[in-house]
Amino acid sequence: MITFMNNSDSEEEPCNERTSLMSAESPPVPSYQDGLQASEAGEAQAHRKRRAGSSRSPNNITGGEMSGSGVPVRESALENEEEELTLKYGAKHVIMLFVPVTLCMIVVVATIKSVRFYTEKNGQLIYTPFSEDTPSVGQRLLNSVLNTIVMISVIIVMTVFLVLLYKYRCYKFIHGWLILSSLMLLFLFTYIYLGEVLKTYNVAMDYPTLFIVIWNFGAVGMICIHWKGPLQLQQAYLIMISALMALVFIKYLPEWSAWVILGAISIYDLMAVLCPKGPLRMLVETAQERNEPIFPALIYSSAMMWTVGMAKPDTAARGPSQQTWHAAEDGREHLRSPSHAESQMSETRSPVPTRPVTSLEELEEEERGVKLGLGDFIFYSVLVGKAAATASGDWNTTLACFVAILIGLCLTLLLLAVFKKALPALPISITFGLIFYFSTDNLVRPFMDTLASHQLYI
Amino acid sequence: AFFWLVSLLLSSLIWFIAVKASDPQDERLQKGLLIFGVMFSVLLQEAFRFLYYKLLRKAIEGLVALSEDGCSPISIQQMAYVAGVGFGLMSGAFSMINLLADALGPGTVGIHGDSQLYFLTSAFMTMVLIFLHTFWGILFFHGCEHRRWWEIAAVVVMHLTVSGLSFCNPLYVGSLVPSYLLMAAAAAWAYLLSGGSAQNLRRFLLCKC
Numbered sequence: 179m180i181t182f183m184n185n186s187d188s189e190e191e192p193c194n195e196r197t198s199l200m201s202a203e204s205p206p207v208p209s210y211q212d213g214l215q216a217s218e219a220g221e222a223q224a225h226r227k228r229r230a231g232s233s234r235s236p237n238n239i240t241g242g243e244m245s246g247s248g249v250p251v252r253e254s255a256l257e258n259e260e261e262e263l264t265l266k267y268g269a270k271h272v273i274m275l276f277v278p279v280t281l282c283m284i285v286v287v288a289t290i291k292s293v294r295f296y297t298e299k300n301g302q303l304i305y306t307p308f309s310e311d312t313p314s315v316g317q318r319l320l321n322s323v324l325n326t327i328v329m330i331s332v333i334i335v336m337t338v339f340l341v342l343l344y345k346y347r348c349y350k351f352i353h354g355w356l357i358l359s360s361l362m363l364l365f366l367f368t369y370i371y372l373g374e375v376l377k378t379y380n381v382a383m384d385y386p387t388l389f390i391v392i393w394n395f396g397a398v399g400m401i402c403i404h405w406k407g408p409l410q411l412q413q414a415y416l417i418m419i420s421a422l423m424a425l426v427f428i429k430y431l432p433e434w435s436a437w438v439i440l441g442a443i444s445i446y447d448l449m450a451v452l453c454p455k456g457p458l459r460m461l462v463e464t465a466q467e468r469n470e471p472i473f474p475a476l477i478y479s480s481a482m483m484w485t486v487g488m489a490k491p492d493t494a495a496r497g498p499s500q501q502t503w504h505a506a507e508d509g510r511e512h513l514r515s516p517s518h519a520e521s522q523m524s525e526t527r528s529p530v531p532t533r534p535v536t537s538l539e540e541l542e543e544e545e546r547g548v549k550l551g552l553g554d555f556i557f558y559s560v561l562v563g564k565a566a567a568t569a570s571g572d573w574n575t576t577l578a579c580f581v582a583i584l585i586g587l588c589l590t591l592l593l594l595a596v597f598k599k600a601l602p603a604l605p606i607s608i609t610f611g612l613i614f615y616f617s618t619d620n621l622v623r624p625f626m627d628t629l630a631s632h633q634l635y636i
Numbered sequence: 637a638f639f640w641l642v643s644l645l646l647s648s649l650i651w652f653i654a655v656k657a658s659d660p661q662d663e664r665l666q667k668g669l670l671i672f673g674v675m676f677s678v679l680l681q682e683a684f685r686f687l688y689y690k691l692l693r694k695a696i697e698g699l700v701a702l703s704e705d706g707c708s709p710i711s712i713q714q715m716a717y718v719a720g721v722g723f724g725l726m727s728g729a730f731s732m733i734n735l736l737a738d739a740l741g742p743g744t745v746g747i748h749g750d751s752q753l754y755f756l757t758s759a760f761m762t763m764v765l766i767f768l769h770t771f772w773g774i775l776f777f778h779g780c781e782h783r784r785w786w787e788i789a790a791v792v793v794m795h796l797t798v799s800g801l802s803f804c805n806p807l808y809v810g811s812l813v814p815s816y817l818l819m820a821a822a823a824a825w826a827y828l829l830s831g832g833s834a835q836n837l838r839r840f841l842l843c844k845c
Binding site: 572573574577578581582585614617618620621622624625626628629630632633634635636 | 637638641644645647648649651652670673674677678681726727729730731733734735737754757758761762765798799802803
């Protein structure tokens with residue numbers, strides 16, 4: 179997944195001081211998202227926005243020109259101020275991202291702890307074909323590594339496929355794919371989730387009510403995510419979707435495979451974003467060359483953007499890029515095409531009432547935002563959820579992983595402010611999370627348990 | 637919070653190694669190791685508090701250098717307070733959260749002859765520790781700022797004392813009462829260091845402006 183610091187819809191780099199500030203703050207941080215497409219698309223989009231240095235929005239030419247002229251002169255003069263503001267806003271951005279990540283993790287942990295369905299083992303995804311029920315440790319390890327290889331190669335293939343689609347301008351296909359994925363996620367997974375929660379709390383519900391509730395939920399979700407909607411509602415939907423996806427992963431990935439996959443994905447994220455030939459990077463560059471908005475890939479945006487003048491045509495076109503995946507659930511679902519419903523979050527460019535922005539000053543009032551790919555949300559939540567589900571130290575481990583992930587996110591955003599380019603958001607956080615999980619579970623737990631039993635305090 | 641966590645991790649590592657390397661049957665040895673573990677952990681926590689202070693100092697210098705008017709948007713006292721709260725919250729959370737989770741489930745407290753006030757006293761002890769960490773944060777940073785080593789030493793000694801007193805459990809009088817007294821002392825000291833005074837307090841309480 180990619181994290182962007184996206185000041186506005188159009189972060190065009192040069193521009194007036196404001197934009198230079200914005201660009202400073204908004205290097206996109208691509209974070210790998212399983213869906214990829216979304217991330218790539220989003221990343222490319224955000225990147226494009228950032229680099230192209232033309233108008234803030236693809237449609238706003240005036241703004242672009244204005245910005246373009248101011249750049250060289252102001253930039254040097256304002257570098258210092260820029261940096262300071264970068265830091266100040268940086269802190270704000272960190273908070274803006276902490277809240278949704280925390281919320282997502284809370285939802286996942288709460289569900290894992292209460293609904294037993296998600297910790298039962300009911301089969302595996304087709305992406306992890308090797309079973310872990312083997313008698314020997316070596317065999318189990320081997321199987322988990324093989325599972326990881328299969329999963330990562332599926333992801334790579336999907337990513338490359340997306341990049342190719344994007345390169346050859348098969349936009350309709352991508353949009354359709356994304357819409358299909360988000361549809362499935364919003365309706366089917368929500369239905370299952372709701373069913374399980376109701377079962378756990380032994381609440382009776384009739385089908386008509388269920389139908390109405392799910393229909394409304396799904397329809398509003400589709401509109402919010404793909405079209406326009408209030409920013410907070412959109413953010414809420416994205417968080418819910420990430421949580422649902424994470425829960426599915428937690429349920430269907432076998433234990434050791436899950437940990438190895440988490441590690442492998444952060445490495446992949448690192449490479450895909452930073453290597454010159456990495457698919458994500460290529461996507462970003464292609465989008466930049468074309469000066470197009472990237473698909474609203476599953477990107478969580480924390481800021482509102484004032485739409486400039488006209489409605490962006492791409493707004494409607496955004497669809498969640500999702501990678502589809504096969505899920506074989508216990509007979510409830512038939513084999514479907516894989517879809518990562520990482521709903522594309524796309525920066526809803528217009529959650530805000532469209533103001534005809536005409537002057538530069540108004541443009542400057544735009545709130546800078548940070549963007550984080552939904553895949554990041556999902557994998558963070560998978561880590562914390564797995565810690566909650568499988569650790570015997572229970573809450574201590576979960577809490578430790580949570581803090582580790584947040585600190586990793588902090589560091590990533592710091593690097594973002596320093597490097598001002600797209601950075602992968604997964605590696606640091608996942609590394610910290612993994613270290614803390616294993617060490618807390620094995621080292622801290624016996625210590626704390628012994629202390630608690632003697633009621634000693636440190 | 638993160639720094640406290642890391643210190644906890646390292647101290648657990650040491651303790652774990654020590655335990656694994658020793659004879660599990662020897663009760664006295666285990667108890668001794670536990671005491672050693674606790675003390676070592678306290679020292680490590682304070683060491684990490686110091687490291688955190690160093691980090692924050694650098695951050696403040698950076699902020700000051702970048703700011704327009706030469707002062708940083710957040711003062712070292714605020715940072716001290718926040719650092720203390722972070723440490724306290726983390727330590728409190730780690731102490732209490734499993735207890736709370738278990739408290740939700742079925743069971744009888746003290747059925748095997750242990751104290752029946754276990755939960756209650758744990759709650760109070762945790763609370764006093766959280767407060768103490770906050771105050772120690774302020775005192776510690778103040779001592780580092782003004783190079784008063786005796787303040788730092790006092791914080792460390794207080795921490796060791798409180799942890800040591802918890803060894804008196806389940807004789808709760810021995811651990812809770814002194815801890816609360818220490819907390820009151822630390823609170824007053826931190827308040828005075830932060831610029832408060834009896835007059836300020838009186839004015840505040842009487843709602844004058």
